[in-house]
Amino acid sequence: MVNTEKTTFLDIPLVKSSTYLTVEKLLIILIILLAIFSRFYQVDHRVMSHDEVNHVVPAYDLYQGLGYRHDPVTHGPLQFHLLAASYFIMGDNDFSARFPAALFSVAAIVFVLFAFPRYLGRKGALMAGLFFLISPYLLYYGRYTRNEAFIELFAVMMLYAVLRYMDKRDNASLILLTITSALHFATKETAYIYTAQMMIFLAVYLFLRLLKTPAWKSKIHQRNFLLFSILAIVLFVATFTIAVIDASHAEVNETGTAIEVNRHRQLVTAMIVVGAAFIASAIADLIYLVKHIGWDTIRNESSFDLLILLGITVLPLLVAFPVRVIGWDPLDYTTAGIIRTGGMLIIVLALTAVLGFWWDRKKWAIHMGVFYGIFTIFYTTFFTNIRGFLTGIVGSLGYWLVQQSVERGTQPLYYYALVQMPIYEYLSIAGLILAVVLAWRSWQGQPDQPDKNHEEKESVPTLALLLFWSLMSLVAYSIAGERMPWLTVHIALPFSLTAAWGFAKFLERIDWLPLLKKKTIFVFLLAPVFLLSVLGMIGLLLSANPPFAGKELLQLQTTYRFLLVVLTALGAGYGLFKLLPVPVWKVFGQLTTLSFFVLLIVLTARTAFMAAYVNADYASEFLVYAHASPAPKEILDQIETISYRTTGGKNMEVAYDNDSLYPYWWYLRDYPNKRYFAEAPTRDISNATVILASSSKYGKIDAIVRDNYTTFDYIRLWWPMQDYYGLTLKRIGEILLDAPLRSAIFEIWLNRDYSAYSQVKGISHLTPENWSPSDQFRMYIRKDIVAQLWQYGASPSFEVGFDEDLYMTNVLPLLADQVIGSPGSSPGQLNAPRGIDVAPDGSIFVADSRNHRIQHFAPDGTLWNDWGTFADTETSEAPGGTFNEPWDVAVSQDGFVYVADTWNHRIQKFDYDGNFITVWGEFGVAETPYRLWGPRSVEVDIDGNVFITDTGNKRIIMYTADGDYLTDFGGAGFAPGEFDEPVGIALDPQGNLFIADTWNRRIQSVFVDRMNLFVSPITWWDMYGWYSQTLDNKPYITVSGDGYVYVTDPEGYRVIQFDLAGNYISAWGDYSAGYDGFGLPSGIAADNQGGVWVSDAANNVLLHFTLP
Structure with a gap:
């Protein structure tokens, strides 16, 4: 379809003396x-x-x-x-x-x-x-x-090259196609989708052309070719379906990356067999075709050249497919992996050469040279990274094949069709529909005649290609594993081109001369007035406050507005029918359609303006995901101000975590003293002038910086509202019938105004101040700096003082002299070990919490025993010996083992070998002594009495050895003997209890009169630690035989030693992923040799320290 338009108003010169500057x-x-x-x-x-x-x-x-x-x-x-x-x-x-x-x-x-x-x-x-x-x-x-803007150009260049070659059959078009394809493949893996779409269209187009060619000598041969082709198509679809199912069996690790496991060999075998059948049927079909219509007939088709060119240039880039089907890893860059993949690549290149020589050896050599010349230059960075050729030719497709199972964003299948496109690209949707209608009418009117405005050699199928590309893009990106907003670009692009074709054809169908006469020119004013009035009527009828609903002032105002727009519509309609030339109804329809599209153009421009300039940094727009708020740049301005005012440049020390890495990896590139502490801040970050940390690190940072920093909270990242999840026909129907909700959604669509929706839903998290979903982060500024900078709100009336860390003196340089365990779930391995206890024989019991078991180690670290499996009392039976995150274990003098089965809210008793004896407790809020809420610690005295911290109920309970209730004390509060999140509990040699009163940030000791069941506080002292209330910040405590109290400071990465009166003695530890510190010190127990065992719940080991 080639344009041969005659002279139109576009050729009208704007300057009478020159024809150069025309309207066009x-x-x-x-x-x-x-x-x-x-x-x-x-x-x-x-x-x-x-x-x-x-x-x-x-x-x-x-x-x-x-x-x-x-x-x-x-x-x-x-x-x-x-x-x-x-x-x-x-x-x-x-x-x-x-x-x-x-x-x-x-x-x-x-x-x-x-x-x-x-x-x-x-x-x-x-x-x-x-x-x-x-x-x-x-x-x-x-x-x-991002890559989308580059692909925008490459996509239209690719389309142009294909259309031009089908039009002119020139070599320049093929060179342009090769260059464009190479650049696209050097840009993003969407090139595979674009190429597949183009090749499928060309194959279908070629098939239809060959099916109708007069070269067929027999209808029977023609029918057989059709049947063979249908068989090949069915086998191709089956192979593709099996490949998709096989890809879905990849599992995802903790970082969200797919891993190649659990591939079903039956699927792989089926894929190989069906794929081989497809190849065989396709070859047989081709041989049959050549035999009955001749090779020259096929070669005369321009689509054949394009199909072969795309195929031979892209085929080597598909090597990851056979590598993966065989069972090898296309991402294996070891020597053995490279040899395997390289061998397969040589085979594929040989096949490419055979196809190229069969097609045109000269063209094959030229185009392969151009394509892979560009490809190699960029992937190897001008030959400075030779490995890049392999990661490009194999790794790109290999990685994204595996990643499809990750389904980044986990958006619904209708994400593009019902969310992104209708919210933003409604103009192109309407234009595509218009193009289909006009094409259908044209085909119905003249099914066997070419378009009067186009000449035909081999007809250029512009509209067919645009429609196919548009609809296939919508389908392809909808079924792909990753559905992200920016991929909508690849749908909007062909939709826009198709809409342009449709709207242009519509404009050509309008007879403009009668409308431009002096008498009828007013129709261009009346038509939009009529359309807007009708739309206004519909809007008022569907609004939350429809007309004729009552006699309240607001209701009456709506009624009057409705009557006004009805009268306006009637008046405009009457004027149109009076002024319009015949045929009135046809012209009326054309003008209404024109007005409608002009309105959509204006609305689309407004939508684009709001998204790009007004709401560019806000999650009120749906075309973003994990999007940065304005805060990071505002903070950067503050950092620069502080840095220049305190150092005269960018030499200020700024510390930031792994979440703040985005975007400060970029924004702090010129700060030589920046400090990146990832997930594990150490105490030396307290020297930084500014600290940036996400909400997950607040507790860790607060434990280090104490009260020496002023804090400012911000939103770092946010995501669009996602209430569109779970759409069903029933839910859509309910929305359409609910006038207030329908009106509120319209406000979101038109103005990105969420206030009405929030009111209807009764929610308050859709404002910029408290948007959810979002990720918070905090800026810490040293108080002495704040006092110098008035713009941070610091008033000179307060005295700037520093809360000194009292535990920074007498810090012992201790290293573990014995290590037990390693990360894992096998016997002897640990996963978040918590409470530990040393038995009278020196062996060690540990609550291996996330493996839901107890492990028993010999003094030398040899595993003696382990028992326990997972069971949850809330969802199933949980017989004795099953656990749901046990957090502590204690061993009595007579060899019985007691376990705090924390999230089954109970205490279990075993013998020394792990045989179950009894259990008591169930979930409750202290209604009885047996209603427990997350008991965190258990201790046994010399008489066999069992003490537990009923953490959630903020009390201590005393039982007999068999679980009979004796007494309890505590309750929420700050007074002596009251608790807020009691966790660790320990006994001193005199039988006094020491409790880690966590959220009160203190240690309490109490005397227990076991005869009279009387409890009285002895002393308490503050803890300069335990700042956060996170799930992991649960400290444990032990008392040594020589009268020292040891407590863990989990998010301070240290152990602190006191005497029995609470006087600080020493401390040791700092953050480390190894054995020279702690990842998360949790449980603690003193042995009989003057040493201390500490469980590290992050590094998954038990560490023994010998005190000097």
């Missing part, structure tokens, strides 16, 4: 200028979002001369090289980081305007340029450091 050229200039302005205006104002940081930082390293190594996680290498070049020209900043994306987005619009008039028509090309300009998705991600 003016419109092109305006669209280009607006494209430049819209893509570059304040492009550096938005905060660098999470995924952008993954691109800008490696590019910065390349710019700094540190090289670049391709990683499939961050897609292809082209963007990184372009960013590095941009930094080199303009310096490293947010503007230069987004400049390449903006430039390519503008280039895509320019390309469409100048390249597509032949295939979309001149009006179609103008409309495509306009639709690209105002598309909310193409605009937003045309200003975003």
Whole structure:
């Protein structure tokens, strides 16, 4: 379908003395200028979002001369090289980081305007340029450091190359297609989808052309070819389906990365067999075709050349498929893995060569050289990273095949069709529908005749290709494992082109001359008035406050408004029918449709403007995910101010955690004294002027910095509201019938206003101040700095003092002299070990909490015994000997073992060998002595009495050895003998109890009169630790035989020693993932040799220390 438009109003010169500047050229200039302005205006104002940081930082390293190594996680290498070049020209900043994306987005619009008039028509090309300009998705991600803006240009270039070759059959088109494909494959793995879509279309188009060719000598042969082709298609679909099912069997590890396990050999075998059958049937079908219509007939088809060219250039990039089917790992870069993959690659290259020679050996050599020349240069970073060729040709597809099972974002299948496209790309949806309607009418009216405006050699199937591309994109990205908002770009792009074709054809069908007469020109004013009035009527009828609903003032106002718009619609409609030329109804329909599309264009431009400039940093927009709020950049401004005022430059010490790495990995690149502490802050971060930490680290940071910092809380990342999950026909129907809810959703769609929706739903978390879902983080600023900077709200009336860590003196440089265990679930391995106890014989019992068992080790660390399996009393029977995270264990003098089965809310008793004896307790809020809430610790005195901390009920309970109740004391409060989250409990040699009163941040000791069951407090002292109330910050306590109290400070990564009166003696430990510190010190028990055992719940070991 090639455009042969006659002279139109687009050719009207704007200057009488010159025909150069026409209406068309003016419109092109305006669209280009607006494209430049819209893509570059304040492009550096938005905060660098999470995924952008993954691109800008490696590019910065390349710019700094540190090289670049391709990683499939961050897609292809082209963007990184372009960013590095941009930094080199303009310096490293947010503007230069987004400049390449903006430039390519503008280039895509320019390309469409100048390249597509032949295939979309001149009006179609103008409309495509306009639709690209105002598309909310193409605009937003045309200003975003992702790959989508680059693909926007490569996609339209690929489409143009295919259409041009089908039109002209020239070699330049094939070269353009090869270059574009190579650049796309060097950009992102979406190239596989684009190429597959194009090849499927070309194959179907070729099949239909060959099926109808007059070269068939027999109808029987023609029918047989059709049947063989259907068989091949069925086998292909079956192979693809099995491959998808097989990919879904990959499991996901704790970091969200897929791992190759549990592949069902039956599936693999079926895939090999069915795939081989498909290949065999396809070859047989081709042989049969050549035999009965001749090789020349096939070669004369332009689609055949395009199909072969795409196939031979891409085939080596599919080597990950056979590697994975065989059972090898395409991501194995060991020597053995490279040899296996390399062997398979050689086989595939040989097959490519055979196909290329069969097609055209000269063209094959040229195009393979061009494609893999570009591919190699970028993936190896100009031959400085040779391994990049392998990670590109095998690793890219291999990684993303495995990652499909991860389903990043876990969005529903209708995510694009019912959420993203209707909210943002409604103009292109309407335009596509219009294109289908016009094409259908044209086909019905003249099914056997070519379009009167197009000539035909081999007809160029522009609309068919655009429709196929649009619908296949919607399907492909909907069924793909990863459904993320930015992938909507790849759906919006073909939709916009199809809409441009449809709207342009619609404009051509309007007879403009009668409408432009002096008498009828007013219809252009009346038509939009009529449309808006009708829409206003519908809106009022469907609103939460419809007309004629009552006599209240607000109801009457709505009724009057409704009557007014009805009268306006009637008046405008009457005027239209009076002024419109015949045939009235046809012209009326055309003008109404035109007005409707003009309205959609205006609304789409408004939607794009709001998304790109007004709400660019806010999760009120649905086209973002894990999106940075404005706060990180606001904090950066504050950091720069503090740094320049305190150091004269960027030399201030700033510490940040692994979550704040995004975006401060980028923003703090020029701060030489930055400190990255990941998940484990150590005490030396208290020297930093500013600390940035996510909410999961508050407890750890507070334990270190104490009260020496002023804090400011912010939202770091946020996600769009996701109430669209779980949509069903029933739920959609309920929404449509609920007027207030329907009206509230319309407000979200039109204005991104969530106030009415929040009111209807009775929620309060959809405001910028308390948005959820979101990720909070905190800025800590040293108080002495705050006092110097009035803008932080510090008043000179308060005295700046520092809360000194009293446990920083006499810190012992102790190293563990014995280590037991390692991470895991096998016997002898540990998973979050908590409470421990040393038996009279010196052996060690430990509550292996997340393995739901008790383990018993010899003094030398040999495993003697273990028992226990998981059971949850809330969901099933939990017989004796089963646990739900046991947190503590205690051994009596006569060899009985007591276990605090914490989340089954009970105490279990065993003999020394782990044989179950009895159990008592169930969940409750202290209604009886046997109603427990998460008992955390258990201790046994010399008489066999059992003491437990009923942590959730904030009390201590005393039982006999068999679980009979004796007494209890405590309750919520701060007075002596009252508790708030009591955890660890221990006995001194005199039988006095010592309790870790965690949230009161103190240790209490009490005297227990066992004869009279009387309890009285002895003393208590404050703990300069235990600051947070996290699940892991649960300290344990022990008392040694020589009268010292030892407590763990879990999030302070240390053990602290006191005497019985609470006087500080010493401390040891700091954060470490090894044995020279602690990951999370938890349980503690003194032995009879002057040493102390400590359980490390993060590093999953037991550590023994000998005190000096």
